[in-house]
Amino acid sequence: MHRYRTHTCGELRKEHIDETVRISGWVHSVRDHGGIIFIDLRDHYGLTQVVIDPSKPFYKGVEHWRVESTICFTGKVVARFEEAVNPNLATGEIELVAEEMETLGESKVIPFQVSKDEDCNEALRLEYRFLDMRRESLHNNLILRSKIISRLRELMTAEGFMEMQTPILTSSSPEGARDYLVPSRVHPGKFYALPQAPQQFKQLLMTSGFDRYFQIAPCFRDEDARADRSPGEFYQLDMEMAFATQDDVFEVNEKVLHSVFTEFSDKQVDDIPFTRIPFKEAMSKYGTDKPDLRNPLIIQDATELFRDCDFKAFAGVVASGGKVLTIAAKGCAGESRKFFDDMIKFAQGVGSKGLGYLRWNNGEVQSPIAKFLSEETLSALKELGNVEDGDVMFFIADKAKEATEIGAHVRDELGKRLDLIDPNVFKFCWIVDFPMYELDDEGKVEFSHNPFSMPQGGMDDLENKDPLDILAYQYDIVVNGVELSSGAVRNHSPEMMIKAFDIAGYDESVVANKFPALHKAFQYGAPPHAGIAPGVDRMVMLLADEPNIREVIAFPMNQKAQDLLMNAPGDVEFNQIRDLHLRLHLPKKAEKEEGKDEAAE
Secondary structure (H helix, E strand, O other), rough: OOOOOOOOOOOOHHHHHOOOOHHHEEEEEEEEEEEEEEEEEEEEEEEEEEEEEOOOOHHHHHHHOOOOOOEEEEOOOOOHHHHHHOOOOOOEEEEEEEEEEEEEOOOOOOOOOOOOOOOOOOOHHHHHHHHHHHOEEEHHHHHHHHHHHHHHHHHHHHHHOOOOOOOOOOOOOOOOOOEEEEEEOOOOOOEOOOOOOOOHHHHHHHHHHOOEEEEEEEEOOOOOEEEOOOOOOEEEEEEEOOOOOHHHHHHHHHHHHHHHHOOOOOOEOOOOOOOEEEEEHHHHHHHHHHHOOOOOOOOEEEHHHHHHHOHHHHHHHHHHOEEEEEEEEEEOOOOOOOOOOOEEEEEOOOOOOOEEEEEEEEOEEOOOHHHHOOOHHHHHHHHHHOOOOEEEEEEEEEOOOHHHHHHHHHEEEHHHOOOOOOOOEEEEEEEEEEEEEOOOOOEEEEOOOOOEEEEOOHHHHHHHHHHOEEEOOEEEEEEEOOOEEEEEEEOOOOHHHHHHHOOOOOOOHHHHOOOOOHHHHHHOOOOOOEOOOEEHHHHHHHHHOOOOHHHHHOOOOOOOOOOOOEEEOEEEEEEEHHHHOOOOOOHHHHHHHHHHHHHOO
């Protein structure tokens, strides 16, 4: 008989009755029924009920056991009494009558419940993550994650992609988010960077003659946490294709994503091909390039209808170059006054001065602003929003950029409050035709998305078009308002790359110094290539139906980019700092806290 187990805690069934077996696991719960002890023993695979009779020599030790102790039981499998059968448990028709018991690992008093998924302080959960991962919901999420990643590998291999690994220690990139830097011991004053993405390496693989590459790639970015973004590190399904067009990338990704979301969820998934929405249309209709298409509400531009109206608040915004945007919502004219007051407060909370509205209710137009609008304007608004009796139009008036951003928030909030968002569907879309360039706050031309993207009109556009009118072969894949990834057809021509960077204010020397590998490789016969990298963490978060990405990561950092279990980031020995040829220059507060350590140094 095996030292620890002949079967797992989720394996025993009726066909094992009368067999002598051995199982090991954690004490999930203990119940005393008139002197007979019932223990639910749990392992990775499930639960088995163990019965301990008072006559057994180890019975007296039961009172000293704590839940989450690790125990090994040997005994006979018997059928449960009919009234004791648990149909909700895979092992619910049997139980194990213990003949022998061995304690493998005693547990201290646990800081929170493991047998129940009760609310618990997140900091405590992260500090005791090894206990937290024993809880059913988190444990199942991580099993799901493993299955999804395994399936992604199968699907990518079936599409002809070869899995390859790229370096973790690399050079710092001047574009994108903030790098994590690693000082070099053997090259004083020089630094490696952890890769924000394998972007340049996968392009170099295409120039090296490989045709289709992928990996489940770790990426590192020193950025703040969000509900759908973990600080520090994340994983993505990184891929690149040689001799490929935008449509080729879409075809592969649609197959892979549709398969994964269909196989690992009971929700309805969009048929392929997925909807394609130009960036300009997405911004005008939804106020964002990450639209949740489950929400039927759209934003419309009503600016011209208010240019000469008597409502000075809106007319003044229009006269100063701003916009008036409107969102028509069906059937909500009968909502309470509190509903409208709460929507106004919400709009103010996201930067708006207010939120106007018109209610068509019982044949009347009801609103504080209605008296300032002519019948002609009201009629035009009604036609614009396709309004019927019982509908409401909401209005945002502000500078163009601010109005768009506020409109996106208001649209999302109305969708939630009016219960318009179906939780049982996954709505995918591609956002395409991104502008190649935009203006920064000082009016300088800069890249708007990915500097290595191919302009749609090639060199002709770069030389002859207004930079702000140039579109790029850049694309995002979005599902239910969550951006899974950005991607692009790459600019593989050294002449075009130099010209593209020149427009953004970088001369060839900058390109050669900051991106030496690509600059060099593209001069030796680079093939056309394109790629993308859907986020694995976000994918699992959506499929697990979790609102927070930390619920699908085994060892996540908290919102302050701290690992509370491993105490990272933490102090290091002075000798380690000296070996790296570094000198600390701490903020004053930190200097005071570290005063003793510095004195010792």
